[in-house]
Amino acid sequence: MVTVSTSAFYGRANQQMGSLRARAEAMQEQIGTGKRLSRSSDDPAAASRLRSLDRRERLSKVDQGNSDRATTDLKLADNAVSSMADIVIRAKELTLQARTTVMSDAGQKAIATEITALRSELLSLANARDAAGHALFGGEAAGDPYVETAGVVSYGGVGTAPQTDLGDGQSVQRSMTGPDILSFGGTDLFEVLGTLAAGLASGGATATGAAADALGLLDAGLEKVTTAQTVIGTRQAWVETIDDRRTVTTELITDERINVGGADLAGTITRLKELTTVLEASQASFVRLSGISLFNQLN
Amino acid sequence: MASDLLSIARSGARVARGALEVTAQNIANAATNGYVRRNVIIEEVSATGGLLKAGDISLSGARIGGIHRNADAFRQTEVRRTAGEAARGGAELQGLENIESAIEQSRVYDLTVEFEASLLALSADPTDPSLRASTMAAAGNMASGFGIAATSLTAVGEGLRFDAGAALDETNVITTELARVNIRMARAGDDSSDRATLLDQRDSLLEKLAGRADISTSFNSSGMAEVRVGGATGPVLVSGGTAGTLAATAQADGTLDFTLDGAAVTLAGGAIGGKGQALEALAIRRDALDIAAGAIIATVNAAQAGGAALDGSTGAALFSGSGASTIALAFTAGSGLATAPAGSPAGSTLAGNLTAMRSAFSGNGHAQALSDLIFAASTDVAGKRVTSEALTSIASAAQIALDQQSGVDLDQEAANLVRFQQAFQASGRAMQVAADLFDTILGIR
Numbered sequence: 001m002v003t004v005s006t007s008a009f010y011g012r013a014n015q016q017m018g019s020l021r022a023r024a025e026a027m028q029e030q031i032g033t034g035k036r037l038s039r040s041s042d043d044p045a046a047a048s049r050l051r052s053l054d055r056r057e058r059l060s061k062v063d064q065g066n067s068d069r070a071t072t073d074l075k076l077a078d079n080a081v082s083s084m085a086d087i088v089i090r091a092k093e094l095t096l097q098a099r100t101t102v103m104s105d106a107g108q109k110a111i112a113t114e115i116t117a118l119r120s121e122l123l124s125l126a127n128a129r130d131a132a133g134h135a136l137f138g139g140e141a142a143g144d145p146y147v148e149t150a151g152v153v154s155y156g157g158v159g160t161a162p163q164t165d166l167g168d169g170q171s172v173q174r175s176m177t178g179p180d181i182l183s184f185g186g187t188d189l190f191e192v193l194g195t196l197a198a199g200l201a202s203g204g205a206t207a208t209g210a211a212a213d214a215l216g217l218l219d220a221g222l223e224k225v226t227t228a229q230t231v232i233g234t235r236q237a238w239v240e241t242i243d244d245r246r247t248v249t250t251e252l253i254t255d256e257r258i259n260v261g262g263a264d265l266a267g268t269i270t271r272l273k274e275l276t277t278v279l280e281a282s283q284a285s286f287v288r289l290s291g292i293s294l295f296n297q298l299n
Numbered sequence: 300m301a302s303d304l305l306s307i308a309r310s311g312a313r314v315a316r317g318a319l320e321v322t323a324q325n326i327a328n329a330a331t332n333g334y335v336r337r338n339v340i341i342e343e344v345s346a347t348g349g350l351l352k353a354g355d356i357s358l359s360g361a362r363i364g365g366i367h368r369n370a371d372a373f374r375q376t377e378v379r380r381t382a383g384e385a386a387r388g389g390a391e392l393q394g395l396e397n398i399e400s401a402i403e404q405s406r407v408y409d410l411t412v413e414f415e416a417s418l419l420a421l422s423a424d425p426t427d428p429s430l431r432a433s434t435m436a437a438a439g440n441m442a443s444g445f446g447i448a449a450t451s452l453t454a455v456g457e458g459l460r461f462d463a464g465a466a467l468d469e470t471n472v473i474t475t476e477l478a479r480v481n482i483r484m485a486r487a488g489d490d491s492s493d494r495a496t497l498l499d500q501r502d503s504l505l506e507k508l509a510g511r512a513d514i515s516t517s518f519n520s521s522g523m524a525e526v527r528v529g530g531a532t533g534p535v536l537v538s539g540g541t542a543g544t545l546a547a548t549a550q551a552d553g554t555l556d557f558t559l560d561g562a563a564v565t566l567a568g569g570a571i572g573g574k575g576q577a578l579e580a581l582a583i584r585r586d587a588l589d590i591a592a593g594a595i596i597a598t599v600n601a602a603q604a605g606g607a608a609l610d611g612s613t614g615a616a617l618f619s620g621s622g623a624s625t626i627a628l629a630f631t632a633g634s635g636l637a638t639a640p641a642g643s644p645a646g647s648t649l650a651g652n653l654t655a656m657r658s659a660f661s662g663n664g665h666a667q668a669l670s671d672l673i674f675a676a677s678t679d680v681a682g683k684r685v686t687s688e689a690l691t692s693i694a695s696a697a698q699i700a701l702d703q704q705s706g707v708d709l710d711q712e713a714a715n716l717v718r719f720q721q722a723f724q725a726s727g728r729a730m731q732v733a734a735d736l737f738d739t740i741l742g743i744r
């Protein structure tokens with residue numbers, strides 16, 4: 001004969017309802033946090049994957065920060081270089097005026113003064129600073145790369161323009177060195193403008209001769225500056241390309257994170273509903289069964 | 300010997316009354332832990348006819364032959380075995396969960412990734428004092444993360460050893476008590492109610508014992524238990540009236556060695572065994588954490604030594620210490636970070652050495668090593684959780700099976716109450732009939 005002892009009945013009911021309750025609470029936690037895993041041991045492999053995704057996301061965020069810095073520096077360099085181009089173009093206009101023999105000496109001198117002003121403007125542009133306060137066109141040098149001593153401007157920069165890692169093994173130089181922009185054919189724009197200003201200041205045939213000499217050199221200098229502008233523009237485009245790629249990768253990481261570690265809300269809620277129905281039913285049947293006792297029937 | 304109707308009826312009433320008392324006892328103990336339902340064994344009392352009196356009726360009614368304790372030895376053994384397994388699994392799982400939490404919640408992995416990220420951020424402008432300061436802060440946080448993980452693991456170990464010690468003390472109390480029950484058992488009469496109570500005590504003590512250590516039990520004819528620890532051939536823990544004393548000593552790596560009366564003994568089951576196994580897992584994870592911390596110290600310090608600090612001097616070691624509990628920042632000024640290649644002048648914006656440090660850090664897979672450590676700890680937990688759940692459900696199934704057979708069913712007791720009450724009333728009726736018969740004889744005129 002199989003007897004159902006009273007304590008066995010209560011023990012079993014307790015165990016069944018307890019396990020239903022525990023499962024319902026685990027689901028409630030999933031819905032509440034939106035995460036399928038509350039600790040690594042819930043699914044060790046998925047948790048390990050999530051950790052490596054977190055790491056990639058964190059490093060990619062820093063890459064984005066570095067990339068933004070590089071973009072800022074490249075924009076600053078772009079602005080500086082296009083101002084340099086404007087200066088060279090203005091200098092060329094003035095030189096064309098100065099070349100004509102009808103120009104008076106006073107006029108030549110006035111042009112010489114303006115050329116000198118343009119030259120010092122060019123010098124301050126060449127010593128521009130990047131977002132962090134370092135020399136924009138000085139390579140790794142700490143101070144001003146171009147220094148003027150006794151009317152001669154010399155380049156004191158070191159090495160190449162600094163590089164920024166953009167992640168995934170890609171990097172970009174976030175500026176150019178001064179000589180890459182301003183030096184050509186054994187001379188540089190400071191020397192050309194200096195010689196030109198000195199020549200024009202002398203007046204007469206020396207002035208027109210100097211203007212004629214300078215014209216060709218200014219053309220070559222302008223070409224060098226605009227080439228530099230193109231290079232900087234290409235680098236900006238490269239940074240943008242990498243940024244786009246990073247955005248796509250970040251989206252993929254987010255997607256994968258949701259797939260691996262996110263709670264399936266619809267499924268979980270449905271299962272929770274099912275579970276609560278079962279729990280309510282077993283509670284109701286427990287109350288009914290526990291109410292039945294032979295003692296109630298005996299008088 | 301002739302029958303006596305009145306005394307037959309009296310014996311019947313006495314038996315019914317005894318049965319009612321046992322039923323009432325069953326009802327009273329319906330919810331008592333370890334109580335096994337009792338039955339009265341009712342025997343007929345009669346004599347065989349004597350010489351030349353073969354035709355005589357010689358009946359003397361009934362008597363209570365004994366109190367039967369409705370226990371099934373096999374199911375009880377199963378309950379002890381499965382409860383011991385479940386207790387071991389539960390204790391081990393709890394210990395492993397604490398280990399997992401200690402490592403995971405110290406956030407040592409996130410802090411290490413944060414340090415790696417700060418090195419990457421610093422590479423954008425190696426001379427920026429605020430980036431240097433944030434790298435130093437990240438390095439300090441990572442060191443504290445290791446410290447927290449190490450301290451938490453130590454605390455987990457202390458907790459496990461304390462629990463194991465407490466369980467050992469309880470075990471020693473239980474075995475002493477069991478030896479005492481054994482002695483009393485030898486004196487109790489067969490099938491007496493006293494004996495049934497002692498058997499209940501013995502079984503509940505054995506159940507408690509099985510929950511704490513892996514025991515194997517045998518009983519002699521008088522019901523005295525002989526308990527061996529660690530399997531059927533293990534050393535004797537309780538025999539007759541003597542009980543051995545279990546003790547534990549902590550080893551250098553935090554694991555426990557157990558002794559029984561001074562001789563080494565293996566405890567693989569029960570809560571104590573589970574705690575011991577968790578302590579072994581703890582020692583392994585602790586070593587791995589120390590190795591991970593040591594590797595980071597070695598990589599970063601080697602990279603520092605290969606570069607120049609902001610003032611142009613050779614980089615000094617960034618971390619002091621050798622393991623997770625001792626790792627600490629050796630200096631706090633951000634200018635000490637050797638970002639530039641060796642031999643660079645002061646204030647160099649070159650990031651050559653920083654790049655070398657970063658690639659060594661990711662190339663040596665320090666973050667991955669920590670992730671693997673957490674993975675190993677959490678796989679342990681996930682695996683043991685499945686085992687523990689299975690063991691728990693097996694144990695509760697065995698317990699319910701035993702309860703079903705040995706527990707009190709109130710409906711059945713209610714029916715018995717009515718049955719024995721009727722038997723009592725019927726015996727009373729028989730007495731009445733005897734009196735009537737006697738009156739009839741007296742009334743003959």
